[in-house]
Amino acid sequence: MRPGVSSIVHPLPAEEQLALLFHLTELPPLVGADDRPPQPPQRIAEAYRYCDQVIREHSKSFFLSTQFLPLAKRRAVRAFYAFCRVTDDTVDAATDDPVRTLAEWVQRVRSPQMAADDPVLLAWHDTRTTYNLSAAWVDELLAGMAMDLTINRYTSFADLWLYCYRVASVVGLISMQVTGAAPGAAPYAIKLGVALQMTNILRDVGEDVKRGRVYLPLEDLERFGLSYDDILNRVYDERFRAMMRFQVERTYQLYDESWAGIGLLPQDSRFSVAAAARVYRGILDNLVAHNYDSYSRRAYLTFHEKLARLPRLWFDVRKF
Incomplete structure (x- = not known):
């Protein structure tokens, strides 16, 4: 620090x-008004x-x-x-x-x-x-970025949820002000944002350790017999894999619970948001396929793997 x-x-x-x-x-x-001529x-x-x-x-x-x-x-x-x-x-x-x-x-x-x-x-x-x-949501986003300078540990998933909300869910809420959305879409956007950010956190455990950060909540680590120091020391054993499996399953559930929100977006925006969600979910699939190792490699999908998900996605989105 x-x-x-x-x-x-x-x-x-x-x-x-x-x-x-x-x-x-x-x-x-x-502070002050902008009195310069428009660009x-x-x-x-x-x-x-x-x-x-x-x-x-x-x-x-x-x-x-x-x-x-x-x-x-x-x-x-x-x-x-x-x-x-x-x-x-x-x-x-x-x-x-x-x-x-x-x-x-x-x-x-x-x-x-x-x-x-x-x-x-x-x-x-x-x-x-x-x-x-x-402007209030923009401030929430900026506050989320600032959290990375004052916080490098989280005791509970509730604390981590606020961070994910600020840096990811708020992005979705602001984006919906551009794309438009039907009433009731916000809770789904919040869950999708948390799922997206949790995906980033789970695939970047090793990268974050290099910066001295552990986003994984202490309550979850202790549940599987782990500590902050274990993560910083890159402990990779059955305890770690079980903890990561728990995190991945919880994130999958958030993706599932957010899916209905796609149908509350305008038709011209549904496929785009659905594609982002399905591709990012695929990153978790890749992490699982490599036995939850996020220390020595960064989970990802190749361009062709992303494209391969789109035809099925097109049919899924048409169901709304």
């Missing part, structure tokens, strides 16, 4: 989490194309699934995901002072002034204003 950052176990409300971030860096949030359409179009490239390079599964969205929705959702990706990188890729780096980024994100010098923020500003995206 870096100097000045505590190993807080219980998450804070979003406003307090962001306030802590600014307190640690002594940076005030930026020309060509500059905004270039910003969206840049976001497309970010997603193509860093999130191939998401790039594939969003291909099935109509153009306007596709470019808006990709701009949002590029924004999420860059925000996440300020935590994971910062080499000097990640707390200050994230605080400065949050300043720019929350400022009403358009950041015309950054293509991701330019496309994001256009998207959030065009679709009137919820």
Whole structure:
């Protein structure tokens, strides 16, 4: 853990989490109206194309699934995901002072002034204003990113659920403001977001250990006779496999329980979201096939394995 950052176990409300971030860096949030002239359409179009490239390079599964969205929705959702990706990188890729780096980024994100010098923020500003995206949900997302700087252990699945909600479920809730959704869709989006993030956590156990992070809740580790130190020491035995089997089965259940929510989306958005869910679920299948080893390898699907899931998915989605 870096100097000045505590190993807080219980998450804070979003406003307090962001306030802590600014307190640690002594940076005030930026305020003020944006009095600069609007950007020309060509500059905004270039910003969206840049976001497309970010997603193509860093999130191939998401790039594939969003291909099935109509153009306007596709470019808006990709701009949002590029924004999420860059925000996440300020935590994971910062080499000097990640707390200050994230605080400065949050300043720019929350400022009403358009950041015309950054293509991701330019496309994001256009998207959030065009679709009137919820500022409160954006703050929840930013608070989730900030949690990675103040929390590296979780005692309960309830605590981890809040983290997953902030960094993944909120992404789904905001995306639905772009795609549209029928009343009652939110609970399904929340469960799908938690399932997606749990999939990331389960396949990245070894990668997270390198950063000194253990997302697996202590209550689950102890249930199978394990400890934080066992994970940090890469213990791979029947206890670990049993614990991982439990985590995978719980995540499968979340995917199952979220599936009905696909039918509450507009028809032009259903296949895209369903593809993301089915491809990510396939990552768990790959993890199971390799006996839950997430220390020495990262579970994934090849491009052809992803494509092979689409014909069956097309029939499943038509049932709604």
